[in-house]
Amino acid sequence: MSSPQTPAAVAAPPKICFNTLCKEKLEATWRKGWRLRSGSYADLCARCFCTYEQGMFCETFHSDVAGWRNCETCGKRVHCGCIVSFHTYALLDTGGVDCITCARKSFVLPALNAADTPNQMLHVKNWKPPTGPFPGHWMWNASSKLQQRLQYEFDRPSNIEKSIPGIRSSISAQEKKYEDLQERITSSTQNNQIIRERYANGDPSFSCNIYHRDDGNPTAGENDPTSKGLISDPCLGSSSGVNPEKHPNFLKEDSSPVLLGLAAQFSSPSNGGKDAPRAVPAQPQRQVAATSSQKQFYSHNAVDVETQGQIRNGRPRMDARARTQLLPRYWPRITDQELQQITGEYPFFLSHEYIINLHAFSSSNSVITPLFEKMLSASDAGRIGRLVLPKKCAEAYFPAINQPEGLPLKVQDASGKEWVFQFRYWPNNNSRMYVLEGVTPCIQSMQLQAGDTVTFSRIDPEGKLVMGFRKASSISAEQDAQTVKSGPEGGNESTGVDSNANIPLRPPKGIIESRNPSSHGDQATLPKFDKGGFIQKDGPLGKSSHGPSKRKGSSLGSKSKRLRIENEDSMELKLSWEEAQELLRPPPNSVPSVVVIEGHEFEEFEKFLYSIFIGKPVEKLLFISDSHQWAQCEECSKWRKLPVDALLPYRFLCSDNKWEPERSSCLSAQELSLEQLAELIPTKSGPSRRPKVKVEAENIEVSDGLDTLANLAILGEAEAAFPSSSSASQQPTTKHPRHRPGCTCIVCIQPPSGKGPKHKQTCTCNVCLTVKRRFRTLMLRREKRQEAETARKQQMQKELQQQLLPPATGVLLPQPLGHDPSSTGSIINTNGNGNGDGNSVSPKKVVMSNEGLADEVLEHKKVMVPISSPLKAQIDLNIQPEREEESSPKSDALGIMKLIRDPAA
DNA sequence: GCTTCGCATGGAA
DNA sequence: GTTCCATGCGAAG
DSSP states (O other), rough: OBBOOOGGGSSSSSOSSSTTTTOBBTTTTEEEEEEETTTEEEEOHHHHOOOOHHOHHHHHHSSSSSEEEBTTTTOOOEEEESTTTTEEEEEOOTSEEHHHHHHHHSSSOHHHHTTTTTTTOOOTTOOOOOOOSSSSSSSSSSSSHHHHHHHHGSSSSSHHHHHHTOOOOSSSSGGGGGGHHHHHHHHHOOOOOOOOHHHHTTOGGGGOOOOTTOOOOSSTTTTTTTTTTTOTTSSSSSSOOOOOTTTHHHHHSGGGGGTTTTHHTTTGGGTTTTTOOOOOOOOTTTTTTSOOGGGGSSSGGOOOGGGGGGOOOOOBBHHHHHHHHHHHGGGGGHHHHHHHHHHOOSOOOOGEEEEHTTTTTSSSEEEEEEEEEEEOHHEEEEEEEEEEEEEHHHHSSSSSOSSOOEEEEEEEEETTTEEEEEEEEEETTTTTEEEEEOOOHHHHHHTTOOOBBBEEEETTTEEEHHHEEEOOOHHHHHHTOOOOOOOOOTTOOOOEETTOOOTOOOHHHHHHHHOOOOHOOOOGOOOOTTSOOOOOSSTSOOOOOOOOOOOOOOGSOOOHHHHHOOHHHHHHHHHHHHHHHHHOOOOOOOOEEEEETTTEEEEEEEHHHTTTTTTTTTTHHEEEETTEEEEEEEEOEEEEEEEEEOOOSSOOGGGTTTTOGGGSSSSSSSSOOOOHHHHHHHOSSSSGGGGGGOOGGGGGGGHHHHHHHHHHHHHHGGGGGGGGGGGGSSOSSSTTTTTTTTSSSSSSSSOTTTTTOOOOOOOOOOHHHHHHHHHHHHHHHHHHHHHHHHHHHHHHHHHHHHHHOOSSSOOOOHHHHOOOOOGGGGGGGSSOOOOSSSSOOOOHHHGGGHHHHHHHHHHHHHHHHHGGGTTOOOTTTTTOOTTTTTTOTHHHHHHHHHHHHTTTT
């Protein structure tokens, strides 16, 4: 590698030293350094080459940049902020670094044959050597092919980045910092000029960090360039005299300057320079392949140090062209852990794993090229199984497809499992919308949720696609410097990340950064949430559409912003079952009655429930809309608008409406027309489905109930999303034209500002109480219904047939207050359907009238009485089930119900 | 009634 | 104004 350069390998003129801090004109003594992306080698002047060859590049040229750390063992200064030096230290499980000398002492070393494999990395304890073609030692001394693949990324970088390995990335402001960087570079260059001069003069202060000495003494001769292991004359142009085993000459062989600049991308200031380069940046294949590879993916990593504090991962280098092609949010920010995930089992030097340990995927020297990443949207993480791919990314990195059907695409996950997705596109606005179909199993296996990030990488030369992931919580986990737990593939083995240093602590294979339990709660206990962030009904492995973790705003696309739900907000909706139960606690003063359902005892808090449910359809007698709740007077059936936080009496009457004195009497008119009220009634579905809306709370499935719960929960917050006026309720919302009041999609649930009022779990506002109560009631009802419906239906039919009255016109027949309870059953659909489809009052209500929940029904009936007294006790046995609740035009409430079911009526 | 598929929509960049 | 893409939604199974 250090052989004299041949003319063929020389880059086009002008021939100056590749080291931009040098830029000396190359003379006859120039040597080639690391291999460039173009396949050629970095041309170094003799002096720089000497420095590079002897592993003193950092000491010489990076002494004034960030990334210097002290060896945890010997205290020796070690530069960790650039590619050049990242072989010279070992990341410690406990954080910090050890210089290579101390690391050798501390860990079990492979049987390195320095002469043969001078570039091998340490074989550290607890690391299971790859079983691939390089058993027993690291693959660090990769083949030239590998090196080429690694080094092609490190051909002459831009001025901005190439000599500032200590500068970390910034996601947001990076591109605005060029000027500053240029200044820094200038300064750095000047400083390095001084350094070179002093170095050339043998100034010992500039060779104080020679890592490896014969005696391994961390201190002796540390600052003495003439001490053992040091090359007194750095410009000998030869490594003679240097013991390759003691000297990190693998720096020059393997990565060293080759990776210069990459470190800047993948490190952060917060890590104290421990970040090490992780991956070979990607370059779009189809779109930029024809461009100069030397100019790709570079400039954006030039950033201001101050802006990167929270940025963990660097950015791939991209030039302006690449930036225009791939939105920054898709730039891969692959981490050590991700690479470890990709590469599978990995030893110690995670920073190098992408180079070293590809045995899980390849038996040969391979390189992982991070291609792009994407934060999962709710749709992506949903059960649809479609992952929308950024167009540019898809076109750049995935095979070209000419048919919408696309083609199967094999993608390997971290555990080495191969998935086959259908890579296809949809025609869309004269463009294409690329999707990966069939990703659900993979997503689920990774336990990914909306907000998490999937990364796509490519293993070369095989060209295999690898899918990694990064949990949304990982960032916070980093910031909290907390250890993370392993994911499914990795079992429960603990893994850790030095959050500050971004030092992965041997996470298990296949795991990058699992959700931090402490930051996200016990995920295992979280119920499923639908894409709107609501609870789903199928198990703890469901997806929680939590908002993405707080990343740099610039990394969040517009769509992502929709997901940017405050943690508190998201957590409000993420109630575990246990938490939900906790929330369902009745008022302290409530005295329950015990209801036995299916052999289980339930405490029923009648009044507690009544205050909200009143044992009847919520939509009928109380609903919440537009920051108000609407209650129906038991006497006159008029609807009164009340403050959302108003505590309602057991039986609401107009006289209870102290908030609107002018409407505190049954004589006063209703504020809104029935149509307007009907529009305000929150429904699960949009208008197109409104006719299908079940107005019978008792018949709401739990799933519906959960949605409704969420609906209720967010109604208060979603006010801004919905037109407040009833007349506008049918109009598209400000968020989405298809959304209507009551819509619980992720768009609608989030206040436009993203900072709506927040309800704590302990909140006792009416909305929250409603949620809690409904939740409980719905669950109980569900159980009851499943058990008793069929039998009771028949029984009720029998009873009702005895009370047959002249058929009415398919009208729900509420009962007057105080009417004969036996007639209650008359409201039941008696057509034999009795399927509880939501449009009828379930027969079980009557049967259960003496049970706790049935009390609600009784109350319901009572309240319903005045609504339609003219039609009381009328049963239409001929009506269709879906019309059985069709109301009398004389009844306001029934009119509403009718409107709900049949707006056209 | 549920799921899947394919396209349409429209907010955001 | 254009493009992207998250997501809604109807049709079909």
